[in-house]
Amino acid sequence: MKKNILIIPGDGIGQEVTTWGKQVLEAIAQKHHHEFVFDEAIMGHTAIEATGNPLPDETLEKAKAADAILFGAIGHAKYDNDPSAKVRPEQGLLKIRKDLGLYANLRPILLFDELLDASSLKPEVLRGTDILFFRELTGDVYFGEKKRNNDNTFASDLMNYHRYEVERITRKAYEAARTRSKKLCSVDKANVLETSRLWREVVQEIAAEYPDVETEHMFIDNAAMQLVKNPKKFDVVLTANLFGDILTDEASQIAGSMGMLASASIGDGTGFFEPIHGSAHDIAGQNKANPLASILSAALMLDIAFGLQEEAKAVTTAVAETLKAGWRTGDIANADTPQDKILGTNEMGQKVLE
């Protein structure tokens, strides 16, 4: 199989971790006789520094032409502390999601037995948890009109959804639910928000097409609570952009660390694969970041974008073996991990490769 893969390292630890996602893809290509052709492009703070634009045209063109994209992370503290900055790294990520029509963000919460103790949740609460989030990615308060009045006494963001936006991701989520435990939980705030009421209406309609899937509707506040209280009760979780952003980060603690979670953004064109962690500038360049989320993002790419299930499985197995052998990066180590089992980014990547 021949595929063109675009690597966009982005900001902060993005560079360090995508190197390992890429190396794993190279190893898979060699072993399974595929030809993966790599190219690289810039985005975010890195792109602002180089061109003034968080998503240069060249990057967008390369992205459209590629078969799949492996992305790192975005963001820089400089902008966070300057609320008035007009050009911001995140605009690059939001624009590429929109322009590539990446409307469904899949975030599997994969629990490795070896990491049960790395979580702040009790092992008995965690054991057996297996959640697949479907987060909508091109609508909501992320893309609605933003306003600020001249004297800075008022600001607003429009939260909005079109019916078709809800429909297409809902169908994807139900299709996935069919291949899993046939349970879907849709999360909204329909007791307060009009967008949520439209969301719930659409989900109810589509639910009727999938009578074999059990549907539950839950308010976001309750969901944020239940996810800590009893994560096992969830299987496929379907939700809007903002609520999905919050819930999936929260859920990362189920997997022990954000450093473990991969995500796939899919839509009508090129698929986009990225860790759910951020740019973590505080540890960037220190060989401390956990490369596993990037490696697992590569596995998702093999599975979802290329349909290479066996190859994807080989990668997740390699990750599981590495964990079983006791190797840890700092974020997933616990008090009982011996010092000499704690690895840097590169050493951890190397272990998985082996």
Place this chain on the structure above:
Amino acid sequence: MKKNILIIPGDGIGQEVTTWGKQVLEAIAQKHHHEFVFDEAIMGHTAIEATGNPLPDETLEKAKAADAILFGAIGHAKYDNDPSAKVRPEQGLLKIRKDLGLYANLRPILLFDELLDASSLKPEVLRGTDILFFRELTGDVYFGEKKRNNDNTFASDLMNYHRYEVERITRKAYEAARTRSKKLCSVDKANVLETSRLWREVVQEIAAEYPDVETEHMFIDNAAMQLVKNPKKFDVVLTANLFGDILTDEASQIAGSMGMLASASIGDGTGFFEPIHGSAHDIAGQNKANPLASILSAALMLDIAFGLQEEAKAVTTAVAETLKAGWRTGDIANADTPQDKILGTNEMGQKVLE
């Protein structure tokens, strides 16, 4: 001291739990020689059934005239599953918050040592946690204009904030931080939302007036994660209406159960005291609900509305003693709790009274 207290039981378990909040207030009045005069009013589903209006004028008038309000809970499954319902119980709660100018919702996450095991978080993660949330309550996407187009293909909610709305709650939060550990964390999504950028600007400005308080800004997704990972790192948390709704429900798992958490809504007029749990229709009328959140709401009323610190302390001590004696309602029991220590709503209320 003479005070007029309005009881609004609301819906579902609201009636059962406020009875106990009220009885505790009566007991305090008798023991400490105060005169508390009680009146009652309807709101929510109960009020819709009786009058067609979730917040009847009579209730609003009584509320304005009272010295403090003890509220139960609101909501009914009937409306949740009918996204097109025009009249909804929650409108009553939102309107009373707006009309009474209750802009600051204080939610203390009080950890009773006896309940360390009731949480799904590890005891060592929890121990020592003490968080005071300041949730803004009269702005945000809750009150902005809501739209739905005629053919139901589009819906929107306006998320908005005025500078003065951010200022007034920020000041309250900083004042509180001064009396505690002098640490304040403001939660927003300033990398995406214009309202959050205004929020952050205002907090930064006011922070300068409180140089003795250490200020941190955190994105909501990160905060939802950190709250599970390391709740101890938080002290005063300041946030907008929607984010506060989500984070405080999530944080309820720190305290072991939603059934333990009280809240105080304050502003320019009458203070409003309520549990953070909802109407829980699934257990309503079954003598199963945990009355402690309502009792602790009464304690907050004594403290915040009436300045009766000693009396408030007496109530929280009574709750702690009851827990120490091993008494539990179902929600805060754990696997090791002997069956005969698990009480119904009334028996639990009675224990605290004693």
